Amino acid sequence: MNFIKITIFKLNYSVFLPLWNSRWIVLPVMTSIFIMAMIIGSVLAAPREVIEGDVQRLMYIHVPSAIISYFAFGITAVSSAIFLINGKMRWDAIARASAGVGVLLTIFVLSTGAIWGKPIWGIYWTWDARLTSTLVLLLIYCSYLLVRNLGNANDTKAARYASIVGLIGYLDIPLIHFSVDWWRTLHPQRIVFDIRPSLPTEMLIVLAIAFLAIFLLVLWLILLSATTEYLHQQIGKLSGDLEQMEN
Amino acid sequence: MDNALEFMFAGFAVFWAGLFVYLLILQQRIRSLNDQILVLRERLKGITSNDNSE
Amino acid sequence: MRTTIIVLEKDLRIAWRDKAGWLSSLIFSAILIFIYAFAFDLAGTNSEPLLPGILWTTFLFSGIITCNQSFQQESVTGTLDAMIASPISQTSIFFGKFFCNLISLSIIQFMIIVLGTIMFQVNLINIEVILAIFLGTIGFVSLVTLLSAFEYRERFRAVLLPVIELPLLIPLLLAGVQASSSALEISNTSSPWLIFLGIFSLWGFLGSILLFPLVNEK
Numbered sequence: 374m375n376f377i378k379i380t381i382f383k384l385n386y387s388v389f390l391p392l393w394n395s396r397w398i399v400l401p402v403m404t405s406i407f408i409m410a411m412i413i414g415s416v417l418a419a420p421r422e423v424i425e426g427d428v429q430r431l432m433y434i435h436v437p438s439a440i441i442s443y444f445a446f447g448i449t450a451v452s453s454a455i456f457l458i459n460g461k462m463r464w465d466a467i468a469r470a471s472a473g474v475g476v477l478l479t480i481f482v483l484s485t486g487a488i489w490g491k492p493i494w495g496i497y498w499t500w501d502a503r504l505t506s507t508l509v510l511l512l513i514y515c516s517y518l519l520v521r522n523l524g525n526a527n528d529t530k531a532a533r534y535a536s537i538v539g540l541i542g543y544l545d546i547p548l549i550h551f552s553v554d555w556w557r558t559l560h561p562q563r564i565v566f567d568i569r570p571s572l573p574t575e576m577l578i579v580l581a582i583a584f585l586a587i588f589l590l591v592l593w594l595i596l597l598s599a600t601t602e603y604l605h606q607q608i609g610k611l612s613g614d615l616e617q618m619e620n
Numbered sequence: 621m622d623n624a625l626e627f628m629f630a631g632f633a634v635f636w637a638g639l640f641v642y643l644l645i646l647q648q649r650i651r652s653l654n655d656q657i658l659v660l661r662e663r664l665k666g667i668t669s670n671d672n673s674e
Numbered sequence: 675m676r677t678t679i680i681v682l683e684k685d686l687r688i689a690w691r692d693k694a695g696w697l698s699s700l701i702f703s704a705i706l707i708f709i710y711a712f713a714f715d716l717a718g719t720n721s722e723p724l725l726p727g728i729l730w731t732t733f734l735f736s737g738i739i740t741c742n743q744s745f746q747q748e749s750v751t752g753t754l755d756a757m758i759a760s761p762i763s764q765t766s767i768f769f770g771k772f773f774c775n776l777i778s779l780s781i782i783q784f785m786i787i788v789l790g791t792i793m794f795q796v797n798l799i800n801i802e803v804i805l806a807i808f809l810g811t812i813g814f815v816s817l818v819t820l821l822s823a824f825e826y827r828e829r830f831r832a833v834l835l836p837v838i839e840l841p842l843l844i845p846l847l848l849a850g851v852q853a854s855s856s857a858l859e860i861s862n863t864s865s866p867w868l869i870f871l872g873i874f875s876l877w878g879f880l881g882s883i884l885l886f887p888l889v890n891e892k
Contacts, residue, residue, distance in 0.1 A: 431631040513841045523830065523834075538821075541885070542841075548877065549844060552870065556848050556852065594646075601650055619667060
């Protein structure tokens with residue numbers, strides 16, 4: 374038991390802490406490198422898909438955004454749970470920031486999905502199971518942001534209500550997936566956006582790079598937003614303290 | 621599928637425009653933070669000058 | 675247990691005295707059915723395929739309005755704060771509200787089923803349909819009771835609650851409609867919708883019990 378504690382402490386000290394202290398340098402640099410690699414990869418290096426043509430290159434945004442949005446909303450759910458348990462507002466800041474970034478990603482998924490679908494299938498929206506689930510997810514976390522914005526940065530009541538919505542919303546995801554999936558199997562439909570396992574290796578490599586790029590970008594954006602939110606909270610508190618001093 | 625190129629550009633444009641809008645929103649929040657700090661500084665000056673004159 | 679019954683009695687008594695509240699929910703659900711009949715032209719055409727959807731959307735909308743009322747009344751008169759500050763456990767409050775809402779909504783659903791049977795010449799009084807409605811209502815009422823406990827300023831409340839609640843209830847809506855469809859033999863589906871309804875309700879019920887004490891802290 375002691376050995377575990379010592380190992381964790383050593384890890385914290387030698388790996389996590391330096392990484393955290395250098396986050397404002399490491400993240401932007403890594404993100405820009407990978408985003409550049411993603412741009413070059415998706416537009417130039419990746420081979421042109423035979424059937425769908427160049428539009429298929431939107432896959433390099435669509436697919437990573439979809440997966441990473443679940444990651445972002447997961448951060449929201451976990452931070453919300455931690456906030457509900459210990460009441461520390463910094464967790465609300467993290468939850469709120471991740472929800473905002475998650476909503477942005479979901480908008481990317483839906484719009485690239487619609488734009489990809491139009492030249493291939495002739496229509497923008499096909500009630501495809503995954504797109505529909507993503508739309509429901511977008512609605513849930515838009516309502517999260519709505520509820521949170523009812524109060525200012527330091528409003529613990531709004532933070533609590535929003536946390537409950539954020540937590541329940543995430544736990545609802547598997548249920549949404551199953552129900553929408555079964556619903557769609559009633560109406561046989563075109564399977565549009567599957568990653569066919571027979572993707573050539575070059576495409577898989579670019580996809581992996583795009584995934585890393587968007588992941589790092591999301592981490593950076595969440596960090597920026599959460600820090601801003603946290604600073605808002607601190608300034609609100611200082612303002613309150615000053616008011617007390619003035620009176 | 622030649623017109624598909626327009627759609628590809630549209631898709632990428634959505635990505636970059638979305639990112640840009642998000643960054644603008646962040647920037648707006650940071651500027652309001654700055655303004656609030658300035659206000660706080662003024663109030664603090666007011667308090668300390670009051671204390672000094674007392 | 676005792677305190678649950680006290681809260682339940684109180685709410686039922688308030689509902690009985692102030693009839694305007696639940697009466698307007700009742701009338702609202704009847705009006706909804708008429709609106710659907712006109713909007714989808716259900717007089718002439720074969721209305722059966724649309725019926726489960728009509729039923730469940732009516733349940734959803736009137737349910738949200740009904741469950742909202744008990745908390746809204748309390749926050750206006752300030753009794754909600756009093757209840758929270760009292761030694762009654764939050765869970766008892768939840769159960770009291772839950773059962774009151776369940777009873778109110780069940781009465782409304784019964785009326786809607788009878789109305790639907792008469793108007794659309796389809797026998798909705800079918801054991802599977804009623805089972806589906808019962809299972810779904812438990813999950814529905816528990817989630818909506820939890821979310822109605824949020825204290826909002828009046829002008830936000832009416833719109834905000836449906837905006838929060840409806841996306842979370844989409845699996846319930848899908849499952850309810852499909853389960854009712856296959857019970858009425860309108861469609862043939864192989865998916866276990868009734869079991870899904872049960873799972874959703876269990877999930878909603880447990881989640882609401884666990885989270886309700888955290889909504890309004892003492």
